[in-house]
Amino acid sequence: MTEREFAGRVALITGGSGGIGAELSRRLAAAGAAVAVHYAANRGAAEDVVADIAGSGGRATAIGADLRAADTAEQLVGSVERELGPVDVLAANAGLSRPASWEDVDAAAFDETLAVNLRAPYLLARRSLPGMRERRFGRILFTSSVAGLTGGIVGPHYASSKAGLHGLAHFLAARVAADGVTVNAIAPALIEQTGMLPGDPGALSERVPVGRLGRPGEVADLAMAVLRNGYVTNQVISVDGGIHPR
Ligand SMILES: NC(=O)c1ccc[n+]([C@@H]2O[C@H](COP(=O)([O-])OP(=O)(O)OC[C@H]3O[C@@H](n4cnc5c(N)ncnc54)[C@H](OP(=O)(O)O)[C@@H]3O)[C@@H](O)[C@H]2O)c1
Structure with a gap:
């Protein structure tokens, strides 16, 4: 495949306002995709990513949706279709x-996390898949976590939601x-420059065999490799500095 292998494709990146999603949005745009950079609360961050992409000659739009509600996933895909075209x-x-x-x-906390981390990915996939199959091309990639494999340190709600993504994939x-x-999941752990580090970066990096936290670009590298490859499917692939050997 060439450098611009996603030319003519439309990509929806949920959480594009966050550390990992922003980096992946930029890379997909650099590879030629028109990118929908989704955000929930942080519109400014998503718009900054869109501006970066436009500044490099790419095409992108920021679209907001709170994925705690069940109907927003379908609405989000509909908005992307209207603004950029069908989601590839x-x-x-x-x-x-x-x-x-x-x-x-408690039940409310558990349900809220499951709604965003597991139900929304399912509903987004369910809404996007028929068109992908019709066009005979599609890529679905879930961002899981090493917590889905080990239990992790965030909590039972988070670990369950991420493990659920593996079954879904x-x-x-x-x-x-x-x-x-293709449908795959990547499982990062302890990535800096995100809103998700569950503790002090110095103390957390001591848990990582590589000896430091991961970078959003390293997660995006793996995501791009998976998205480029039509023969990798049904996999959960870790990017965790060696935390969890498999
Ligand atoms: N950072 C890590 O160490 C790490 C490790 C393992 C897995 N992960 C996974 O990586 C993915 C990306 O997170 P990140 O590391 O880039 O952290 P981040 O910078 O905190 O980004 C989280 C993203 O999720 C979005 N989000 C939060 N609540 C939402 C809601 N109710 N509806 C829709 N979107 C919502 C945020 O949107 P707004 O900011 O616009 O509200 C933001 O774009 C997550 O699935 C996370 O579980 C991260």
């Missing part, structure tokens, strides 16, 4: 991470693989 690449990357002990996570991937659509 869905990076369901937005996430809610509220550290809490299992004794403190496996269920969907098998059913759409023959239509040119």
Whole structure:
């Protein structure tokens, strides 16, 4: 594939206002995609990413949606279709991470995290998949977490939501693989320059065999490699500095 292998494609990156999503948005735009940079509260950050992309000659738009509500996922895909065209690449990357002990996570907290981290990715995929299959090309990538593999340190709600993404990827991937659509998840851990570090960066980096926190660009590198590759599907791939050997 050439440098601009996503030319003519439309990508929706949820959580494009955050550390990992912003970096992935820029890279997809550099590879030629028209990019919908989604945000929830942080419109300014999404607009900054859009401005960066436009400044480099790319095409992007910022679209807001609070994914705690069930109907916003469908509405979000509809907005992208109207503004940029049908979604070819869905990076369901937005996430809610509220550290809490299992004794403190009640039904409401559990449901809220599941709604954003698991139900919304499912509804976004469900809404995007028919068009992808019809066009015989699609990429769905969930941003999970090493917490979905190990339990992690954020809490039971977060770990469950991320582990759920793995089951979702496996269920969907098998059913759409023959239509040119790949479905995968990446599982980062302890990435700097994000709003999600569950503690002091210095102390957290001591948990990482590589000896430092990861960078959003390193997660985006892996995401791009997965998105470029039509023969990688049904996988959960970690980018965690060696925390969790598999
Ligand atoms: N950073 C890490 O160490 C790490 C490790 C493992 C996994 N991850 C995963 O990586 C993904 C990206 O997070 P990040 O690291 O880039 O952190 P981040 O900078 O905090 O970004 C989180 C993103 O999620 C969006 N979001 C939060 N609540 C939302 C809601 N109710 N509806 C829709 N979107 C919402 C945020 O939007 P607004 O800012 O606009 O509100 C933001 O764009 C997440 O799924 C996270 O679980 C991160």
